[in-house]
Amino acid sequence: MVSLFEFREGLSVSLRALRANKMRSVLTMIGIAFGIWAVTMMATAIEGVGRAFEKSTSAFGSKVVYIQKFAWASGEEEWWKSRNRRNMKVEYADYILHHATLIDAVAPAVATFKDASFGSRTMIAAFITGTTHYYQEASGTTIAEGRFFSQEESDGGRPVCAIGANVAETLFPNIDPIDQVIKVGGFPYRVLAVFEKQGGMFGAFTSDNRIYIPIRSFMNQFGTRRDVTLNVRVAQSADIEDAKEELRGIMRKVRQLNVGQEDDFRINEQELLNRLFRSITAVIASIGFFITGLALFVGGIGIMNIMYVSVSERTKEIGIRKAIGARRRTILFQFLAESAIICMIGGLIGLLFAFPSSLLLNQVLPTAMPLSVVFVALIVSALVGIVSGFLPAYKAAKMDPVEALRYE
Amino acid sequence: MNNNSVVISLQQIKKIYDMGGVEEVQALRGVSLEIQKNEYVAIMGPSGSGKSTLMNIIGCLDTPTSGLYEFNTVNVSEMNDNQLARVRNKEIGFVFQTFNLLARSDALHNVELPLIYAGVPSVDRKRMAREALEHVGLGDRIHHKPNELSGGQRQRVAVARALVNRPSILLADEPTGNLDSKTGDEIMILFEELHRQGNTIILVTHEEYIAEHAYRIIRIRDGMVESDTPVERRAKVLAAVS
Structure with a gap:
């Protein structure tokens, strides 16, 4: 040396x-x-x-899983297969809620793009999500102002909505959006809540550009033949893998799959996206x-x-x-x-x-x-x-x- | 001190330079000689005689093609680069015609350098280097850079550097070649003093006058030892010493 x-x-x-x-x-x-x-x-x-x-992606919450027809990250082959699967149904949510032990909340969600307007101001192709009163609990989002719609409003398909921060900024640059009535795809909806801004570059994942309406209203006005996503919030005390296993068993029952048939659904989570x-x-x-x-x-x-x-x-x-x-x-x-x-x-x-x-x-x-x-x-x-x-x-x-x- | 122990022993040393292909140059064609401790020897010879090659081999800067070279009874003719570097560092003090000091370093650092390579701790190093400079009469010049010193002073720094590790031999190659005759004489007086203090000195030169400061002259011609004789009439510079 x-x-x-x-x-x-x-x-x-x-x-x-x-x-x-x-x-x-x-x-x-x-x-x-x-x-x-x-x-x-x-x-x-x-x-x-x-x-x-x-x-x-923090908008997803780490303990939230999404039961869907499609896997988020999949090859072309799997995508073609999943295309032909039966759609998920809103009714699954209740069944899961009553049979699963390792979860806190289930919210079914359907989505489409519609123009939203207030007076002369329009937001082109806002992301419209139809869901239930469970959504807020199931997704872990935070409301800045107002309240999310209740079970009665949800079950009754009332014309109410909660809007994301960007939607609020676009449609209501000067006035308080609460209790104003906006037009979503031509139908009137009263604004109950504004979400906190989440930010980030991948806006589609966040609540910022979304308008949430009761799923029943959504089905009535924008059609029933839509694929449903079930947002499931796993209980804080439960292990996420255990919960997924339990959900899988319940889903197989719901979908009436026989032993040997492969799953015709996927339980997605943020980790997949990561x-x-x-x-x-x-x-x-x-x-x-x-x-x-x-x-x-x-x-x-x-x-x-x-x-x-x-x-x-x-x-x-x-x-x-x-x-x-x-x-x-x-x-x-x-x-x-x-x-x-x-x-x-x-x-x-x-x-x-x-x-x-x-x-x-x-x-x-x-x-x-x-x-x-x-x-x-x-x-x-x-x-x-x-x-x-x-x-x-x-x-x-x-x-x-x-x-x-x-x-x- | 045993004045009769052999420091350098060369037996049938040959050095052949391969000039590419068939042509080869025999710089040394079988040189044998012995140098005892505390001898003061001059090696003389015209340019092209092999004198420089011999000096490089004695100084362990180069290795012979064949023959046996023992330095303090250790065979150095087959040593590798690093072993030779160690011998040069500990056993040989070089004094060159062109001084060969590091231009950007002061006198003290130049003298310290062999000690650095020998792994001497800083405090001892500074003291030893200062003593060596005082020994050659430059105690008041230790922080001068080479370009702030005269030729004679530079050569004294080089002598201090050569001696600082207490080597077995002092190998001087035309030490007065770049000096005027007065400073040259001063260096020769210094050499005489060093010799009297017990140092072994090998002086390589082509000047008869300089060679006559030594006690023995080995003449090299055509890669062979031409003659090896004691000096009968030593140069008069000695008078100044005694």
């Missing part, structure tokens, strides 16, 4: 060499700074997409890191080039050091230290610029530079320095002292 004294000598030699060639060192550092900046920004952006997704999302972001991330990594690679070539120059400029010095007893690894270390220091300073500069850039990015995506990125970036830049400095340093280390001393 290189002794502590040699280590310190190597570092101080490197620093002196950097100071002696300020311009050259700075230019080389810029290359690395760019690379580190790009990679860091990529990491921050990916972090941001992840956070945005999380924020959007998995799908993770596999998509993994692909985006690897492509992104590859492209930004190229910037770092180019920086590394710059380092290698400058280190070759540095080594051949200092051939004589290498000869002197060898003559008085420097071993190969001492010389190797000295030059590796130099390139690693250039790269790490470059990396620091890159991070310095990446921080304000990440604040800018935060305007678009809910993100922050992860602290781990700082450490990873510094380690990566040191590695770039060591890898790209290795060949020049090795050249220096194996120089013949006689020839090196003769060099002028």
Whole structure:
């Protein structure tokens, strides 16, 4: 190993060499700074997409499962199969509620897109959800103002609705929406509640763009031949997998499946979406890191080039050091230290610029530079320095002292 | 101190440079010689005689193609790079014609360098380097950089660096070649003092006048030892010492 004294000598030699060639060192550092900046920004952006997704899907609640005809993440084959399955029915909800022990609430939901309007203001293709009074409990959403419709209103198919934050903003920019009557697909509905804004980039998952109406009203006005989703909230004390197993048994009974017949329904949960999302972001991330990594690679070539120059400029010095007893690894270390220091300073500069850039990015995506990125970036830049400095340093280390001393 | 122990023993040392393909150059064609402890030897020879090659081999900067080289009875002719580096570090002090100091380091750091490679702790290192510089009369110049020193002073720094690890031999290659005759004489006086203090000195030169400071002259011609004789009439610079 290189002794502590040699280590310190190597570092101080490197620093002196950097100071002696300020311009050259700075230019080389810029290359690395760019690379580190790009990679860091990529990491921050990916972090941001992840956070945005999380924020959007938090609307689901982690203990909510969705019994549906389709699986959320499935292959083409399964999709074709599930297309031909029988539709889910509203009546299942009651049956499940009475037979399942591991759940708190079940709310059937049907959905369509209809224009909604108030006076002269219109929201094109609002997401209309027909459901029961259980919905709020089953979905875990929060109401900002007003109240969700009651069992009587739900069972009686009353013309009442609860609206998402974006719907409220669009239709009621200036006045309080509560007790106003809006038109949904041409039919009048009285606004009972406004939901809290959920935000996030994937608006379709959140309540923000939705209008909730009693499922009976929905069926009367927009048709009964619709596929139903059963939102089921698993009891806090129950294990979600146990609950799913119980629901599966109940659903098989409801659907009158014989032993040996495969399930003609799926119990979906947020985790499925997360998995799908993770596999998509993994692909985006690897492509992104590859492209930004190229910037770092180019920086590394710059380092290698400058280190070759540095080594051949200092051939004589290498000869002197060898003559008085420097071993190969001492010389190797000295030059590796130099390139690693250039790269790490470059990396620091890159991070310095990446921080304000990440604040800018935060305007678009809910993100922050992860602290781990700082450490990873510094380690990566040191590695770039060591890898790209290795060949020049090795050249220096194996120089013949006689020839090196003769060099002028 | 045993003044008769052999420090350097060369037996049938040959060095052949392969110039690619059929052509080869025999720089040394079987050199045998012995140098005792506390000897002061000059190696002389015209350029192309093999004198430099011999010096490189004695200095463990290079290895012979064939033959046996024993340094303090240890066979160094088949050592690898790192082992040779260790021998150079501990046993050999080099003084070069062009001084070969590190330009960006001050005198103290230049002298410290062999100690760094030997793994001497910082405090001892600084003290030893300072003592070595005081020993060559540069106690008041330790923080000067080479370009702030005269040629003679630079060569003194180089001598201090060569001696700081207490090597077995001091190997000087044309040490006065880049100096005017007055400073050259001063360096030769320093060498004489070092010799009297018990150092073993090998002086490589092509100048008769310089070689006559030694007690023994080995003449090399065409890669062979031409003559190996004691010096009868030593140079008058010695008068200044005694």
